[in-house]
Amino acid sequence: xxxxxxxxxxxxxxxxxxxxxxxxxxxxxxxxxxxxxxxxxxxxxxxxxxxxxxxxxxxxxxxxxxxxxxxxxxxxxxxxxxxxxxxxxxxxxxxxxxxxxxxxxxxxxxxxxxxxxxxxxxxxxxxxxxxxxxxxxxxxxxxxxxxxxxxxxxxxxxxxxxxxxxxxxxxxxxxxxxxxxxxxxxxxxxxxxxxxxxxxxxxxxxxxxxxxxxxxxxxxxxxxxxxxxxxxxxxxxxxxxxxxxxxxxxxxxxxxxxxxxxxxxxxxxxxxxxxxxxxxxxxxxxxxxxxxxxxxxxxxxxxxxxxxxxxxxxxxxxxxxx
Numbered sequence: 001x002x003x004x005x006x007x008x009x010x011x012x013x014x015x016x017x018x019x020x021x022x023x024x025x026x027x028x029x030x031x032x033x034x035x036x037x038x039x040x041x042x043x044x045x046x047x048x049x050x051x052x053x054x055x056x057x058x059x060x061x062x063x064x065x066x067x068x069x070x071x072x073x074x075x076x077x078x079x080x081x082x083x084x085x086x087x088x089x090x091x092x093x094x095x096x097x098x099x100x101x102x103x104x105x106x107x108x109x110x111x112x113x114x115x116x117x118x119x120x121x122x123x124x125x126x127x128x129x130x131x132x133x134x135x136x137x138x139x140x141x142x143x144x145x146x147x148x149x150x151x152x153x154x155x156x157x158x159x160x161x162x163x164x165x166x167x168x169x170x171x172x173x174x175x176x177x178x179x180x181x182x183x184x185x186x187x188x189x190x191x192x193x194x195x196x197x198x199x200x201x202x203x204x205x206x207x208x209x210x211x212x213x214x215x216x217x218x219x220x221x222x223x224x225x226x227x228x229x230x231x232x233x234x235x236x237x238x239x240x241x242x243x244x245x246x247x248x249x250x251x252x253x254x255x256x257x258x259x260x261x262x263x264x265x266x267x268x269x270x271x272x273x274x275x276x277x278x279x280x281x282x283x284x285x286x287x288x289x290x291x292x293x294x295x296x297x298x299x300x301x302x303x304x305x306x307x308x309x310x311x312x313x314x315x316x317x318x319x320x321x322x
Contacts (some may be wrong), residue, residue: 045295056303064125074131149200
């Protein structure tokens, strides 16, 4: 298993539960991956193809909802509000993602911030990654998985570990390992502030100043954010921090005056479409690719991991045929 973010760890855990021996190989521990700084609210963003994202997203919703009910660290079901800048037509269909989340209802006027004529209310999983990723890492270790810290130049740099199969879930680096030049960074800048008592996630995907979202966690709020295709710079941009704060105060006025705890930047693994497939040509052993999730890593992660496990079972079945 190459990669120790949400995709790598969830796939590793499912493979271990299927009885495989798993070695997780990554240059950095989970707390140094882009998954760690993800806002991590279930909501399909910057990923395709649409039909597969819907399928993987629905499966992931079910897994995370089950984990929230079971009290898994970092996972909660969060009331959410998508703000609309124009009232929808009476016969307008709900967004594609609505099929996965259960009830979606129009927001009441008293539930809207000033200046917004409409919105949609629903409930989705929110994952506090600094709690959830260590939980997943511990579950992988408890199930018998091991980890090797190694920076890879090529995917065959793991062959000395004697694998029968390699899963490539290395995030933004996965494309280079696979010789895939369609990968690109999608830079995301977020701001972390103390939670003044909010319990509602709010987002405006069409704010004229840029995307705006407020995701309350246990003790803080994640404010965002940017979706900058092709930008590699991981240094926080102070003017953008100020702009994010201003946008987020518009949609959640209770944040006015909140002090900035930190500004974080992550590079999402962008690709025209998620690559989730078996490759029999790249290495002497089969490879299963799972990368290019854009801003939807948490939203599709478990659904993709289930498909990874299914592809590995197909390889194992083929290998044991007489």
